[in-house]
Amino acid sequence: MDSVQHPPALEIRGLTKRFGDHVAVDGISLVIPTGSCFGLVGPNGAGKTTTLSMATGLLRPDAGQALIGGVDVWAQPLEAKQLVGVLADGAKLFDRLTGEQLITYTGLLAGLDRETVARRCADLLNLLDLAGAGRTLVVDYSAGMTKKIALACALVHAPRVLVLDEPFESVDPVSAANIRDILQSFVRGGGTVIVSSHSMDLVERMCDRVAVIAAGRVLAAGTVEEVRGSATLEERFVELVGGRSVTEGPAWLSQS
Structure with missing residues (x-):
């Protein structure tokens, strides 16, 4: 074949x-x-x-x-x-949202249903060692944490x-x-x-x-x-x- x-x-x-x-x-x-x-x-x-x-x-x-x-x-x-999922260098995030809210917003914007977004958000926070910061405002994240939450947003809709x-x-x-x-x-x-x-x-x-x-x-x-x-x-x-x-x-x- x-x-x-x-x-x-x-x-x-x-x-x-x-x-x-x-x-x-x-x-x-x-x-x-x-x-x-x-x-x-x-x-x-x-x-x-x-x-x-x-x-x-x-x-x-x-x-x-x-x-x-x-x-x-x-x-x-x-x-x-x-x-495609994009992590743009220096791009502004909605940093008055928590990490969990930011991933959720991005997933919903991509057309995912709430149940799928919630499951993927939890998976991504654990995967990127951000589970303890999920309810912290992104504006209070370190530079490295901000980079990781941006990566989570790029991944949430399972791009190719x-x-x-x-x-x-x-x-x-x-x-x-x-x-x-x-x-x-x-x-x-x-x-x-x-x-x-x-x-x-x-x-x-x-x-x-x-x-x-x-x-x-x-x-x-x-x-x-x-x-x-x-x-x-x-x-x-x-x-x-x-x-x-x-x-x-x-x-x-x-x-x-």
């Missing part, structure tokens, strides 16, 4: 975005296979967040197309957004694709390890994870595929092994992006 052919989890075709005279994203194209853990890496200002925002329906592109599971994000936004922009920033090492386990389980279950991160080591250990972008363009993309070659991913990244200079500091910094 022939295996079922799935469309890519996310396909980006020539996405372009300008802010005034600045070209933030310059015709980026990527194909992210279903069932992969995909890392998107680049220096600050590379266009990672802008690309992911356009690909998930948060920011309208000037040109190009994005398809989630074969569904055009901008032609069929409601259908596309049912397939998770798009996570800097999901480990401000998260302690134990919580980060737990989140990695959750994401790896999600991928083993047939889901797809797309992670934007500055941590080359984390991406190298966690992802099976990666794209390096700078100045709004893709410099390299493929499996982690293909992109890094005989070097580490960090070494390959520095080689591709450039900009590193090795100099001694000023004399006044020397303690000798």
Whole structure:
């Protein structure tokens, strides 16, 4: 029997975005296979967040197309957004709700019934070690707890694709390890994870595929092994992006 052919989890075709005279994203194209853990890496200002925002329906592109599971994000936004869970870096949450209320609100907004939302909310709070903070206002959460409650909101409607922009920033090492386990389980279950991160080591250990972008363009993309070659991913990244200079500091910094 022939295996079922799935469309890519996310396909980006020539996405372009300008802010005034600045070209933030310059015709980026990527194909992210279903069932992969995909890392998107680049220096600050590379266009990672802008690309992911356009690909998930948060920011309208000037040109190009994005398809989630074969569904055009901008032609069929409601259908596309049912397939994706998004953790946007720096996005404002309704932080005058408790963690439990925020997950519940997000689930109801996604069209789930109250019984399903209540069950999933309890599961997610336990899974992310937030059960004791479920009735605490999100405004009183630490940065790491806020990141975890945002991840819970991204997961509550059981999406096929998770798009996570800097999901480990401000998260302690134990919580980060737990989140990695959750994401790896999600991928083993047939889901797809797309992670934007500055941590080359984390991406190298966690992802099976990666794209390096700078100045709004893709410099390299493929499996982690293909992109890094005989070097580490960090070494390959520095080689591709450039900009590193090795100099001694000023004399006044020397303690000798």
